[in-house]
Amino acid sequence: MAINKTIKEKAFAKINLGLDVLRRREDGYHEVKMVMQSIGICDELTFSTDADIEGIKLVTDIDNLPCDDSNLIVKAAKLITEKYNIKQGVKIDLVKNIPMAAGMAGGSSDAAATFRGINRLFGLGLTEEELCKMAVKVGADVPFCVYGGTYLAEGIGEKLTKLPDMPSCVVLVVKPKFDVSTKHVYENLHVETIEKHPDMDTIIDCVNRKDLGGVAFHLENILENVTVKEYPIIDEIKKKMIEFGAMNSLMSGSGPTVFGLFDSKANAERAAVTIREMEDVGDVVVTCFEDLSSDEVRKKARITIKSAMDDTDNVNEVHDCVAVEKRGVISASYYEKDPESKSDIITTITISDRKLVYKKTGAINTEMIITPDEATSQVYSTPHGDIDIDIICHEFVLNEIADRIVVELEYDLMSGNNKMSYCDMRIEIDYNI
Numbered sequence: 515m516a517i518n519k520t521i522k523e524k525a526f527a528k529i530n531l532g533l534d535v536l537r538r539r540e541d542g543y544h545e546v547k548m549v550m551q552s553i554g555i556c557d558e559l560t561f562s563t564d565a566d567i568e569g570i571k572l573v574t575d576i577d578n579l580p581c582d583d584s585n586l587i588v589k590a591a592k593l594i595t596e597k598y599n600i601k602q603g604v605k606i607d608l609v610k611n612i613p614m615a616a617g618m619a620g621g622s623s624d625a626a627a628t629f630r631g632i633n634r635l636f637g638l639g640l641t642e643e644e645l646c647k648m649a650v651k652v653g654a655d656v657p658f659c660v661y662g663g664t665y666l667a668e669g670i671g672e673k674l675t676k677l678p679d680m681p682s683c684v685v686l687v688v689k690p691k692f693d694v695s696t697k698h699v700y701e702n703l704h705v706e707t708i709e710k711h712p713d714m715d716t717i718i719d720c721v722n723r724k725d726l727g728g729v730a731f732h733l734e735n736i737l738e739n740v741t742v743k744e745y746p747i748i749d750e751i752k753k754k755m756i757e758f759g760a761m762n763s764l765m766s767g768s769g770p771t772v773f774g775l776f777d778s779k780a781n782a783e784r785a786a787v788t789i790r791e792m793e794d795v796g797d798v799v800v801t802c803f804e805d806l807s808s809d810e811v812r813k814k815a816r817i818t819i820k821s822a823m824d825d826t827d828n829v830n831e832v833h834d835c836v837a838v839e840k841r842g843v844i845s846a847s848y849y850e851k852d853p854e855s856k857s858d859i860i861t862t863i864t865i866s867d868r869k870l871v872y873k874k875t876g877a878i879n880t881e882m883i884i885t886p887d888e889a890t891s892q893v894y895s896t897p898h899g900d901i902d903i904d905i906i907c908h909e910f911v912l913n914e915i916a917d918r919i920v921v922e923l924e925y926d927l928m929s930g931n932n933k934m935s936y937c938d939m940r941i942e943i944d945y946n947i
Contacts, residue, residue, distance in 0.1 A: 518564045520913045521635045521842070521867070525557040525627035526662055526804050527618040528655070529685070529766040529773050532717040533735040535705050543654075543670045544700055547714045549677065549721060550655075552662040553685050553773075554801035557624055558609040559587070561631040567603030570595070574608040586625035590652050594632050597648065604632065613797045615693035617767025619655045626659030634842045637868045637886065646674075662804065666718060677718070680803050681726045684776040686760065688751050688789055689797040692770060699740045699768040712736055730761035730775045741769035747794055748772055754792070758785035811839045816947045817846045817863065821939040833861075837919075837943050842866060844919055846943050852877035863941065865921050867912050870941075884925060886910030904928040917946040 533548040570591040572581040583589065587606055595604065606628065612620035629645045632638075642660055649656035654671035666675040712734035720728030742748045748770055752763040755774030759781035763774040776782040782800045790798045815837040822828045833848035845864040852859055857877035864871040872882040882905065883890045889906045909924040921941045927934040 518562075518913075519635055519911060520560060520562045520915065521631050522914050523559045523561070523627040523631040523634075523842075525559060525612070525620070525623035525659070526552045527555040527612045527616075527620060527623060527687075528552050528658065528662075529618065529687075529771075530735060530764070531680075531721070531729055531733060532712050532714050533737060533767070534712045534714050535700075535703060535736050537705060539670075544703075544705070545669065546667065546671055548667050548671070549714070549717055550658050550665050550667050551680060552664075552804040553618075553687070554804045555612050555618070555687065555799055556804075557612050557620065557627070559624065559627050559631060560607040561628075561635045562605045562607075563602055563635065567605050569603050571603065571605045572608065573605065574610060576608075576610045576614070579608075579610065579614070586621040586652055586656075587628050590625040590628040590649070590656070591632060593648055593651060594629055594638075598636070598638055600632075600636055602636075604635065606631075613689040613771065615695075616689045616771040616797075617694070617696070617765070617769050618687075618771055619659055619767070622653045622655035623659040625649065625652045625656045626662075629656075629660060630842070634867045639868055646672075664721060664803075677721045678724055680721065680729070681724050683726055683803050684779045684782045685801050685803065686755060686774040686776060686782045686785055686789075687766075687797070687799045687801060688755075688772045688774075688795060690745070690747055690751070690770045690772075691794050691796040692745070694741055694745070694769045696768040699737055702740045703737060705736075708736065708739060726775070726777075727761065733762045733764040733775075735765050735767075737768050738765050741765060745770055747792070751789060751792070751795070754789055755785050758782075758788065760785065813837050813839070813945050814947065815846060816944045817848060818942045818944070819863075819939065820941075821937060823935045823937050834947075835943075837945065844943060865912065865919065865941070865943075870910070870921060870923065884910070884923060889928075902929065903934070917944065919943040 528550050531549040531551050536545040538544050570588050572588055612618055633640045645660050646657040649660050650672045657672050658665050658667055664677045664680050666677055717732045748765055751772040755763040760774035760776050765772050786798045786800055815835050817833050817835045819831040820828055835846045835848035837846045843866045847862045850859045855877050859874050859876040859878050862873045870884045874880050884905050884907050886907050889904050891904050894901045894903050905925050907925040911922045913920045923939040925937050
């Protein structure tokens with residue numbers, strides 16, 4: 515049966531805190547060693563399904579962005595849906611905030627978000643490691659973008675080693691109005707003739723010690739040997755950032771984007787005002803490092819639970835709660851009072867695309883697990899004793915609608931071979947309170 519679902523993912527841009535090219539390989543690729551860092555600029559992708567969608571349909575807010583098979587989003591979507599024999603069509607809406615052709619892995623990050631989004635949309639249950647094995651077939655930067663955070667990347671960029679998360683830092687990002695071809699830059703980098711390479715070992719050591727000043731001091735990108743010579747404005751932007759108090763400045767990737775690291779947001783904002791007035795300057799954004807390895811968001815919210823069992827009237831519960839979201843898994847916790855003992859009960863409802871866990875601790879201790887794919891057997895504790903039950907789920911639909919998370923469930927409660935009751939439940943977590 516076709517499902518109608520909506521899932522949202524963010525695709526974060528990256529910068530290189532250090533980038534070295536070691537050699538050109540026989541297959542034409544280049545062996546690299548670089549430290550990658552996610553920053554707060556992100557594209558927004560919405561994945562949806564319904565019976566009227568066929569194949570992969572990409573819609574963007576950028577007129578000149580191709581939406582055919584040449585787009586990495588479409589490539590990623592087709593790769594994962596074909597591999598897992600998904601016949602249902604998917605519509606992908608892209609809001610583009612990362613500058614294009616900027617050396618910030620915008621396309622790669624969109625592809626990574628596509629792997630994550632379709633994994634969640636269809637409840638495939640794939641780990642990040644499994645997603646990365648597919649991701650490298652789309653692009654060398656895509657595996658890093660699946661994870662995000664701070665990583666050492668080697669090989670052609672696919673060999674990843676997690677590094678400690680960097681201390682918080684203000685980042686000023688400037689994208690000139692022109693584009694730079696990554697292929698052109700690498701073809702014109704005669705690495706065998708370059709005597710001075712970036713000191714990547716020292717940069718990595720500074721990252722391991724969380725020494726932000728040391729990282730800033732040693733920022734270096736070997737690709738500047740090509741791009742800066744052809745586009746001197748890149749060096750002018752770097753100097754302007756340092757003039758306004760940047761700890762240091764560097765070109766990201768193959769360019770032409772330049773970033774500066776600041777310990778003062780006020781200085782970064784002042785630099786941004788001046789740089790916006792420079793000729794040939796396009797996007798200018800003040801942002802920060804983004805720690806995606808622990809991509810956890812806590813918000814105040816309101817949870818509404820509407821449930822009915824068999825032919826009984828609906829039961830509506832409304833509670834203020836704290837909702838914690840991490841990579842598509844949402845947990846909402848709230849306090850209740852036990853009607854008999856008047857003691858506290860903490861109720862936590864954890865929702866993902868493949869599971870709902872309903873847990874009470876305190877005066878009552880119990881846990882119910884509902885999954886869309888299989889019956890679950892558990893002990894349900896009540897003040898009057900424990901009950902052995904099976905839960906057979908018939909419908910499990912998770913949707914993200916604006917500032918709300920909605921999950922709709924239909925399931926049977928069984929005790930042995932005997933049906934106890936049929937349950938219809940709708941849970942809404944509303945952030946807009």
